[in-house]
Amino acid sequence: MWHRSGVDIDSFGAVREARWARLKKLSGARRLTGAEADELTRLYQATAGDLAAVRSAAPEPSVVARLSVLLAGARVWLTGAHTVSTRDVGRYLVTGLPAALHRVRWWGLGVTIAVLGLATLSGWWTVTHPEALALVGTPAERAAIADEEFASYYTEYDSTSFAARVWTNNGWLAAQCIAFGITGVFPLYLLYNTVLQLGVASAVMAEAGALDVFFQLLAPHGLLELSAVFVAAGTGLRLCWTMLVPGPRPRGRALAEEGRAAMGVALGLVLALLASGLIEGYVTGSALPWWLKVAIGAVAAAAFWAYIWIAGRAAVLAGSTGDTEGDLATDQVALAG
Incomplete structure (x- = not known):
């Protein structure tokens, strides 16, 4: 098992696997009921907390990448997929x-x-x-x-x-x-x-x-x-x-x-x-x-x-880096030290 700063990343992921799988399923649905939309919001917030915990205590790249992609998909559903406009x-x-x-x-x-x-x-x-x-x-x-x-x-x-x-x-x-x-x-x-x-x-x-x-x-x-x-x-x-x-x-x-x-x-x-x-x-x-x-x-x-x-x-x-920005931007792992 992989440990860092007292965190067992395998156990951490196993406990939350059902939550992450449910968020992925809801994010991929074409339509949601009111209850499912509320559930998606709660799962999004909880998974965002999971990502923050992983990044701060045990920045395992594979887990960070997975959660980043998962949250990006959910974020698009919550905020509404937007088309490219002249303003963009x-x-x-x-x-x-x-x-x-x-x-x-x-x-x-x-x-x-x-x-x-x-x-x-x-x-x-x-x-x-x-x-x-x-x-x-x-x-x-x-x-x-x-x-x-x-x-x-x-x-x-x-x-x-x-x-x-x-x-x-x-x-x-x-x-x-x-x-x-x-x-x-x-x-x-x-x-x-x-x-x-x-x-x-x-x-x-x-x-x-x-x-x-x-x-x-x-x-x-x-x-x-x-x-x-x-x-x-x-x-x-x-x-x-x-x-x-x-x-x-x-x-x-x-x-x-x-x-x-x-x-x-x-x-x-x-x-x-x-x-x-x-x-x-x-x-x-x-x-x-x-x-x-x-x-x-x-x-x-x-x-x-x-x-x-x-x-x-x-x-x-103005804060731009030239890297991917917006809804599909990837989260970055905090570097030790």
Whole structure:
């Protein structure tokens, strides 16, 4: 048997098993009589007391998790299941989502600085070493890339289909970064490829004296697109770090909390990548003046980072954590000490 602080958790659960089973049955019923509704209320209050006792005296994770789920179901019945409303969505966009993004702000910023620095180094190395340029292609092939292919990429497709294709591709990459981030391998592999792609492309354009064209075509959508991808990679790496160094929290609980917050980050990045896809499809290859296109990209990226740092900080100060909140939030086990 498992004991802690004088509490026999097995005996405790055995004595109350009938009560918990009855609460589960009533919570799952589609309709209740007046007497059954009163009984559900009493059982809910009693089970809430049971959870408080377990958490304070013997925080056994499996029992806490079971009672948390049981109470969440009963709470939905008592308060009435509510549908998603525009108010719910608005509240999430103002508090939950920015708080979730704020949790990974330093990881996203660190990845951004590292990748841009390494990409600059990669571009300099490639353009200053003929043998490195030769790996890209012959002089004629490199000239074709700089003079035609790089710019035509943004105009050869219909704007709507191009924006949709870019959005789904980048959204899939960001989702993979978060989903497989716990391995630590996938985000680093993606970032490695990003460094090479940026470095080689900038080197080819610099060799042709068209580095200004490179930035004019990349900046409108790339500032926001790359920011979102870097935050996704940072989120994945944070999950890996949490697994290795959970801190004062139990490893399972730490991963669960950060994993739920990461799902919120994924939602935010899908929205950001949708915006960058629209910019890439309708602005980058358009006939607008290059300075206006760059300004649009800069404003979009600035808004994204301000949402993370400013709106995120305000949400955190308001009490939001970015973790699951509301009726289905899970109760947390108090840590000893």
